[in-house]
Amino acid sequence: xxxxxxxxxxxxxxxxxxxxxxxxxxxxxxxxxxxxxxxxxxxxxxxxxxxxxxxxxxxxxxxxxxxxxxxxxxxxxxxxxxxxxxxxxxxxxxxxxxxxxxxxxxxxxxxxxxxxxxxxxxxxxxxxxxxxxxxxxxxxxxxxxxxxxxxxxxxxxxxxxxxxxxxxxxxxxxxxxxxxxxxxxxxxxxxxxxxxxxxxxx
Numbered sequence: 001x002x003x004x005x006x007x008x009x010x011x012x013x014x015x016x017x018x019x020x021x022x023x024x025x026x027x028x029x030x031x032x033x034x035x036x037x038x039x040x041x042x043x044x045x046x047x048x049x050x051x052x053x054x055x056x057x058x059x060x061x062x063x064x065x066x067x068x069x070x071x072x073x074x075x076x077x078x079x080x081x082x083x084x085x086x087x088x089x090x091x092x093x094x095x096x097x098x099x100x101x102x103x104x105x106x107x108x109x110x111x112x113x114x115x116x117x118x119x120x121x122x123x124x125x126x127x128x129x130x131x132x133x134x135x136x137x138x139x140x141x142x143x144x145x146x147x148x149x150x151x152x153x154x155x156x157x158x159x160x161x162x163x164x165x166x167x168x169x170x171x172x173x174x175x176x177x178x179x180x181x182x183x184x185x186x187x188x189x190x191x192x193x194x195x196x197x198x199x200x201x202x
Contacts, residue, residue: 048104049201049202050103050104050105050108050202051101051102051103051104051105051110051200051201051202052101052102052103053099053100053101053102053198053200054099054100054101054102055099056097056098056099056100056174057095057097057098058097059075059095059096059097059177059178059179059196060075060093060094060095060097061073061075061081061094061179061181062081062089062090062091062092062093062094062095063089063090063091063093064087064088064089064090064181065087065088065089065090066086066087066133066183066187066188066189067085067086067087067088067187068084068085068086068087068187069086069133069183069184069185069186069187070084070086070183070184070185071083071084071085071086071087071182071183072084072086072087072138072180072181072182072183073087073089073180073181074139074141074178074179074180074181075094075096075141075178075179075180076096076141076178077096077141077142077143077144077150077176077177077178078096078176078178079094079095079096079178080094081094086183096176096177096178097176097177097178098144098174098175098176098177099174099175099177099198100172100173100174100175101144101172101173101174101175101200102172103172103200105202108202109163109164109165109202110163110164110165110200110201110202111161111162111163111164111200111201111202112142112151112153112161112162112163112164112198112199112200113159113160113161113198113199113200113201114140114153114159114160114161114196114197114198114199115158115159115196115197115199116137116158116194116195116196116197117136117137117138117139117140117153117155117157117158117159117160117196118136118137118155118157118158119134119135119136119137120135120136120137120181120192120194121192121194122134122135122188122189122190122191122192123190123191123192124190124191125189125190125191126191129189129190130188130189130190130191131189131190132186132187132188132189132190133183133185133186133187133188133189133190134183134185134186134188135181135182135183135188135192136155136181136182136183137155137179137180137181137194137196138154138155138180138181138182139152139153139154139155139160139179139180140152140153140160140177140178140179140196140198141153141177141178141179141180142175142176142177143175143176144173144174144175144176151164177198
């Protein structure tokens with residue numbers, strides 16, 4: 001074998017060895033991709049007002065007899081009537097109302113808004129008397145384990161507002177409701193049903 005042939009054979013052998021070495025080489029990113037896996041999940045939640053209200057029983061002033069053109073009557077959160085000399089209660093139908101409050105935040109100030117205050121619409125009574133005169137629902141009284149003290153929400157137009165600070169003593173409790181009726185100018189006569197909406201928010 002000539003030196004030229006030996007050189008060519010050794011060159012081919014070296015080239016072949018290099019190709020064999022290269023054929024076994026796998027880039028690192030490809031190895032990582034082949035061994036990787038993935039999984040997708042959801043992250044969920046919600047931000048809430050922190051208070052839930054449930055209607056209880058209605059506020060009932062019962063039967064009232066106005067004896068003067070100007071007067072007022074207050075129904076306490078315990079269902080007790082008290083008023084001026086211009087009114088008398090008739091029978092024992094008066095009863096306080098209630099709502100149930102479930103409150104998550106025990107320390108933050110809570111804004112209370114009550115809609116539906118102001119003039120009540122008088123209609124003829126069962127025996128056909130009235131309507132006559134005018135009357136207004138001027139205040140809503142609130143007290144219960146979910147409030148730290150008696151609160152009076154006074155009407156400004158048809159809405160009343162108040163702020164309760166550090167109001168909650170129990171996370172879920174009944175709040176008793178009462179109210180006040182006022183009239184002037186004429187003796188009111190007739191029945192009424194007034195819808196109010198209590199809104200609590202932090």
